Structures are given as structure tokens and as C-alpha cells.
Amino acid sequence: xxxxxxxxxxxxxxxxxxxxxHYENFPVASRLVPASMRPHIAxxxxxxxxADDMADEGTATPAERQxxxxxxxxxxxxxxxxxxxAEPARTDDPDDLLFIAIGHTIRSRELPVALFxxxxxxxxxxxxxxxxxxxxxxxDYCRRSANPVGRLVLRIGGIADAALDRSSDALCTAxxxxxxxxxxxxxxxxxxLYVPREASDPHxxxxxxxxTVATGRLPNGWAEAIADCITVTRRLxxxxxxxxxxxxxxxxxxxxxxxxxxxxxxxxxxxxxxxLMHTRPALGRxxxxxxxxxxxxxxxxxx
Numbered sequence: 075x076x077x078x079x080x081x082x083x084x085x086x087x088x089x090x091x092x093x094x095x096h097y098e099n100f101p102v103a104s105r106l107v108p109a110s111m112r113p114h115i116a117x118x119x120x121x122x123x124x125a126d127d128m129a130d131e132g133t134a135t136p137a138e139r140q141x142x143x144x145x146x147x148x149x150x151x152x153x154x155x156x157x158x159x160a161e162p163a164r165t166d167d168p169d170d171l172l173f174i175a176i177g178h179t180i181r182s183r184e185l186p187v188a189l190f191x192x193x194x195x196x197x198x199x200x201x202x203x204x205x206x207x208x209x210x211x212x213x214d215y216c217r218r219s220a221n222p223v224g225r226l227v228l229r230i231g232g233i234a235d236a237a238l239d240r241s242s243d244a245l246c247t248a249x250x251x252x253x254x255x256x257x258x259x260x261x262x263x264x265x266x267l268y269v270p271r272e273a274s275d276p277h278x279x280x281x282x283x284x285x286t287v288a289t290g291r292l293p294n295g296w297a298e299a300i301a302d303c304i305t306v307t308r309r310l311x312x313x314x315x316x317x318x319x320x321x322x323x324x325x326x327x328x329x330x331x332x333x334x335x336x337x338x339x340x341x342x343x344x345x346x347x348x349x350l351m352h353t354r355p356a357l358g359r360x361x362x363x364x365x366x367x368x369x370x371x372x373x374x375x376x377x
Contacts, residue, residue, distance in 0.1 A: 078178075085174035086113040089120040092172075106328040114183055114230045117175040121150070122193055122223070124172065129197035136201040143201075147194050153177030154187050183230050189222035206270040209306070213247065220250035224317075231325050238317050245314025245333060251307040252340045255300055259351035273306075274299040284351070291348045300347045304340060311337050319374040330372055334365050 078086065093116040107115060128142045153173040180187065196219035206212045224242035228234070254261065254268035261268060262284055269279075279295035287293065292300075311333065318329040335357055342355035 081171065081174055082178055085171040085178070086117060088168060088171040089113070089116040089175045092116070092120045092123060106324050106331065108231070108324050111227075111230050111325070113175070114179040115227060117172070117179045118223070118226050118230075120172050121176045121190070124169075125194055125197050126200075129200045139201045140198050143194055143198050147191065149173055150176065150190055150194075151187065154180040156181075179230070185226055185229050189226055192218040192222045204266045206268060208272045209270050212251075212268065212270050216247040216250045217243070220246040227325075228317075228321075231321065233321060235320075238320050241314055241316035241320070244310045245317060245329075245336075248307050248310035248314055248340075249332070249336045251303065251310070252336050252343065255303055255307070255347075255350070256339055256343045256355050258300065260354060262351070269296075269299055269303055273302050277302075287351055290351065292351060297347045300350070301344065304344045304347075307340055308337075311340070315374075318372075327369065330369050331365060334368050334372075335361075338365070 090113060125143060125146050128146065129139055131139055134142070149169075150173070154177055156177050179185065180190075196215055199215060199218075203215075206215070221243040224246040225239055228238060228242055251268075258269070267281065274296070277295040277298045279293070279299045283293045284296065314333060318326065318333050321329060338361060339355055339357060343350070346353055346355050
């Protein structure tokens with residue numbers, strides 16, 4: 075039985091259904107997360123998922139997508155500032171339900187609205203920016219597109235610690251970058267290229283060479299550039315271990331599984347980097363026993 079009255083119970087249930095219905099590398103609000111946190115994490119995910127879909131909507135112009143994101147942001151701020159549930163008690167509109175849930179989550183968990191604004195600014199950037207010159211630019215994008223999610227999870231868990239925020243940022247950036255490298259071919263076909271020129275230029279990796287290898291092996295230069303990107307990402311995973319150890323209870327194991335799963339995808343991407351134009355490395359059910367074994371043998375960061 076839900077601890078919340080209607081329509082709040084239906085609002086959180088709708089967010090959880092949305093979270094469970096979308097494919098991700100890692101489970102959203104899985105059973106490892108404390109039950110008290112799961113609905114709030116699902117609400118954050120649902121908000122971000124819908125905003126991300128707006129940014130990626132191919133039939134709308136960039137200006138139209140940005141206008142929709144601004145309207146989404148205005149609704150967010152209104153929901154966060156509301157003193158109670160202002161929507162009709164029997165609303166069935168998915169967006170109304172989402173904002174009932176996210177507004178309650180922000181108020182009850184005292185979440186910084188600025189973190190949501192960062193997410194929306196990154197989604198807005200997606201409508202215009204499809205190439206990155208430097209690591210600095212790419213890290214700034216990750217700071218707004220990925221890192222807020224980790225900080226929101228910590229705040230939902232009642233954790234506010236500067237050192238853990240930094241470690242969480244490293245882990246979230248590592249996960250975001252891993253997703254970029256595993257999706258290299260898919261993103262290229264969608265018109266996006268996340269390998270920064272600062273990483274590709276030293277290897278003389280040119281975009282025109284990708285046009286002839288849609289179903290073949292990556293040229294050596296691009297494979298070498300991706301290998302360098304993977305090295306950078308692996309260092310970020312190392313910096314992200316602290317948060318996996320410092321939190322307590324079931325959240326600790328959720329973060330450890332997330333870390334282990336992300337590293338496994340990164341390793342698989344490195345091995346298969348020549349095939350990334352037509353193959354997307356991912357986790358499967360057969361990976362679960364290994365991840366469980368690694369989690370059981372996990373050794374914390376030594377200080």
C-alpha cells in the first residue's frame with residue numbers, strides 16, 4: 075500500500091512505470107536502492123527522460139525544442155514552489171502526474187532546483203552542439219548532463235558532502251563518457267560526434283574517413299583516439315570509487331554495481347573499438363554472475 079494519498083500515489087506510480095519501460099545501461103531505481111528512495115529517483119528520472127526526449131525530437135526545429143524545454147523548466151519551478159498539490163485530484167495527464175511527483179520530491183527532499191536547471195541547459199545544448207573541440211568543453215557538458223543526477227541521488231539519500239559530491243561527479247562523468255564511446259557508431263549516424271578534436275587530431279582521425287566505414291572497421295586513427303578517450307574515462311572511474319564506499323546501506327551496493335557495470339562496458343568497448351561503427355558493446359544477463367562476484371570481492375579505497 076502506498077504511503078501517499080491520491081493523486082500523489084498515482085503520480086509516483088506513473089514515474090516508476092516510465093523508469094522501468096525505458097532501456098538504459100543500468101537499472102533505474104533498482105531493488106538495491108532503499109525503498110524510501112526509489113519513488114523519488116524514479117520521479118527525477120521521468121523528468122529528465124521527458125526533457126531529453128524533447129531535445130532529441132527530430133521533427134521539431136532546434137528553436138521549437140528549446141521553447142519546449144523552457145516551458146518544461148517553467149513548470150518545474152512552479153511545481154517546486156507549490157505549497158501543496160494544485161493539480162486536479164483525478165488528473166490522468168502524464169505530464170500533470172509527473173510534475174505532481176517531482177514537485178513533491180523537490181520539496182520533501184529539499185533538492186536544489188539549480189541541479190535540474192543544469193540538466194535542462196545540457197539538453198538545450200544538445201539541440202545545437204554536435205561537435206566538441208576540447209576536453210574542457212566536453213567535461214562542461216557532462217557537468218550539466220550527468221553530474222546533477224548523482225548529486226540528486228545523494229541528496230535524496232540525505233547525503234550532502236563535498237568530497238562525495240566530487241567523487242560522484244567523477245563517476246557520473248565516467249558513465250556519460252562510456253555511453254558516448256559505446257554509442258560511437260549510433261551517434262555518428264545521428265549526426266553527433268563526442269570524441270573531442272583535442273583527442274582525435276593528434277591521431278589524424280578525420281571525419282571524412284568515417285563516411286566510408288559505416289559497416290566496416292574503424293580506421294586506426296579513430297581506434298587510437300577512442301583508446302585515449304577510454305584511458306581518460308578509466309581515470310574518472312578510479313576517482314569515482316570513493317562514493318561507492320562512503321555511502322552506507324543498500325545504496326552502497328547499488329553504486330558498486332553501477333561502477334562495476336560501467337567499467338565492464340568500458341573494457342568491452344576498448345576491446346571492440348574497431349567495430350564500434352556497427353556494434354554497440356553492452357551488458358547482458360550472462361554478465362550478472364561476474365558482477366555479483368566482483369561486488370562480493372570489492373575492496374574499498376585505501377586512504
